[in-house]
Amino acid sequence: MYILKVKGVAKIPDYVQLRDEKFTLLAYFRIDRPEKALDKIGLGDKQEYILNLVKDLPFGKILKLDI
Template structure:
């Protein structure tokens, strides 16, 4: 028999390109590093990565070719301030 997979509303294993995205930088504590969250227009988490690591797979989020601008934004972004991603 096959399994039925039920997904929670607003959740997807494969992120969809969205017209609006939001970014927030979260401060780590002790051995936990700082990290970045990308969220869609419904504030659903679509990407989560360390702030100090090279950016990978940005094409999945429609951000290919914007690595330099995104890295600059991440560097200048204050901790804890959710803002619309405009690059």
């Protein structure tokens, strides 16, 4: 699984994308509202871990997750 942080512009907020090994989009959520998206794909229990990674991740950088 891969994680990507996307910079918002003007009134559009910053978002996070979670993608699988084939780079198919699994989840797309605002950084400040991850609950529903992570629960939907079964990663609700990993929310704190994912948000800590996102906090330090630069915009546009892709990071491979081993979850």
